[in-house]
Amino acid sequence: MSLWSTAYDHPGAWDDVPVPCPMPDLLRRSAARTPQAPCLDFLGRGWTYAAVWDQVQRFAGGLAARGIGRGTTVGLFLPNCPHYVIAYYGAMLSGATLVNFSPLYTVDELRAQVLDSGTTVMVTLDVTALYPVIAQVPGLRLIVGNLPEVLPPLKSLGYRLLKRAERATVSPSDLRFADLLKSPPLANPPAIDxxxxxxxxxxGGTTGSPKGAVLTHANLSINAGQVNALDPEPEEADRILGALPFFHVFANTCILNRTILRGGQIVMLPRFELKAVLAAIPRYKITAMPGVPTMYRALLDSPELGDTDLSSLRICISGGAPLPLELKSAFETRSGARLVEGYGLTESSGVVSCNPYAGGGVEGSIGQPLPGTDIRLVDKDDPARPAPDGEPGEITVSGPQIMARYHGQAGETANVFIEHDGRRWLRTGDVGTIDARGYVSVVDRLKDMIVVGGFKVFPSILEDILYKVPGVREALVIGIPDRRQGERPKAFVTLDPGAATDGEALLAHLNAHVGKHERAVAVEVRDQLPKTMIGKLSRKELVAEELAKAAA
Known part of the structure; x- marks a missing residue:
């Protein structure tokens, strides 16, 4: 019997697992139940559930008319906007498989992920920050939308007149998003298992380069239901702020899928921008605001916060990175809302555990697991054995939201799963403890990944770029503490004698070849870098040095 079968602080029972469904059914059912309820708001323009469902069906019909559906992999290279929601559910309704692409990606990163995923169709916008970048990736059929078509009339006119420089020239061969919406609704959607x-x-999984986590309709729909089950409040008052990017798994589950399932309203912002967030909360009487710790820090640091009415906020969920207790306390005091910490991974469709919304919980912990989710600690050195009693162990997770596999990587899949009691358990790479009440705490990381504002950065990618510079002999990248972002990358290198470069030049070169969230704060040149007894470069000494500097 699971510990959480008898000691569970979330609403309902731990073993009450949501019933899976095809993902488009989340929207279809809410549209049938409350067709005129507000579904989306984007910069002042609103859509009801009936309107969104109609556009989703038309988008799916437009895809089908162009031979796009089952067997096709469709990419989304979009910020938070109505195009994302329509394309997300519409492509799934057509039977296609989706892939999220971060708008922060460089051309090289896009090209690699397109190739690995087999993406052949990409949905994007005609803005200069996106279109010229994705247009450089070969082999893609582009579906291009524009912001004026989803803005309120006056804002649309103003955008067309005043922001022409922000719109890129689109190839005549590209499909236009608006043309797909002129199609008849998809008449006979394919059956989706x-x-x-x-x-x-x-x-990134627990090690190495980014990998594609294969998430099924069951994985995603169940995780949306699990997150929804955490909320004890009635469904009528549910207005959620969508400032986190939907292409990130945290927002994809907690903001998009969970709210669509519940029938709430999503107030979308293209990105997290302080002025817009502070204006949206009182205007729409936002009740929930998922975010990462850096977002709550930025809000507290804003001089405009004192003039903002936050009284509508009920619950804020923090994920993506550890939540400092002083930040939690300060935000709760200022806002009057609950700020609860949760935990999840891409491989778990987004969410594994969370502290209770209604009160209680354990400060500094990641809470109790979601319904139907089991957590087990295994020995840090031998995952085939349980962790010794009373000692931290690697966190492993079993549940219906856990991914099927890594795409095209059987070896990596085998490495990340272990079998126990006839079930598959996902190795998280994090070390934790479980107390007598079933609250889980993360105490260490087995992985070297750097978490920048909730986004994972891989040191090996930055190191590879540095190693390609003539004169660089050794390179190590670590995460150093950052008050706003949680962590930022910092590189350490040694140079060949007489090398014609320095730290500033290397920093400029490195940051020109990575995404915005991956940019390093410094490249420090040293005579030597720490090594293990067998001669491997060692990060731990550098990490200890930087932590000591931060503490001082």
């Missing part, structure tokens, strides 16, 4: 692949969501 809940075990069909819905989404390839790229992640």
């Amino acid at each position: 809940v075990n069909d692949v819905a989404l390839l969501q790229y992640t």
Whole structure:
């Protein structure tokens, strides 16, 4: 019997697992139940559930008319906007598999993920920050939308007149998003099995380069239901702020899928921007605001916060990175809302555990697991054995939201799963403890990944770029503490004698070849770098030095 069968602080029972369904059914059912309820708001323009469902069906019909559907992999290279929601559910309704692409990606990163995922169709916008970048990736059929078509009339006119420089010239051969919406609704959607692949969501796993986590319709729909089950409040008052990017698995589950399932309203912002967030909360009487710790820090640091009415906020969920207790306390005091910490991975469709919304919980912990989710600690050195009693162990997770596999990587899949009691358990790479009440705490990381504002950065990618510079002999990248972002990358290198470069030049070169969230704060040149007894470069000494500097 699971510990959480008898000691569970979330609403309902731990073993009450949501029933899986095809992902488009989340929207279809809410549209049938409350067709005129507000579904989306984007910069002042609103859509009801009936309107969104109609556009989703038309988008799916437009895809089908152009031979796009089952067997096709469709990419989304979009910020938070109505195009994302329509394309997300519409492509799934057509039977296609989706892939999220971060708007922060460089051309090289896009090209690699397109090739790995087999993406052949990409949905994007005609803005200069996106279109010229994705247009450089060969082999893609582009579906291009524009912001004026989803803005309120006056804002649309203003955008067309005043922001022409922000719109790129689109190739005549590209499909236009608006033209797909002129199609008749998809008449006979293909039958979708809940075990069909819905989404390839790229992640670093526990080691190495990004890998595509294969998430099924069952994985995603169940995780949306699990997160929804955490909320004890009635469904009528549910207005959620969508400032986190939907291409990130945390927002994809907690903001998009969970709210669509519940029938709430999503107030979308293209990105997290302080002025817009502070204006949206009182205007829409936002009740929930998922975010990462850096977002709550930025809000507290804003001089405009004192003039903002936050009284509508009820619950804020923090994920993506550890939540400092002083930040939690300060935000709760200022806002009057509960700020609870949760935990999840891309491989778990987004969420594994969370502290209770209604009160209680354990400060500094990641809470208790979601319904139907089991957590087990295994020996840090031998995952085939349980962790010794009373000692931290590697966190492993079993549950219906756990991914099917890594796309095209049987070896990596085998490495990340272990078998126990006839079930598959996902190795998280994190070390934790479980107390007598079933609350889990993360105490260490087995992985070297750096978490920048909730986004994972892989040191090996930055190191590879540095190693390609003539004169660089050794390179190590670590995460150093950052008050706003949680961590930022910092590189350490040694140079060959007489090398014609320095730290500033290397920093400029490195940051020109990575995404915005991957940019390093410094490249420090040293005479030597720490090594292990067998001669491997060692990060731990550098990490200790930087932590000591931060503490001082």
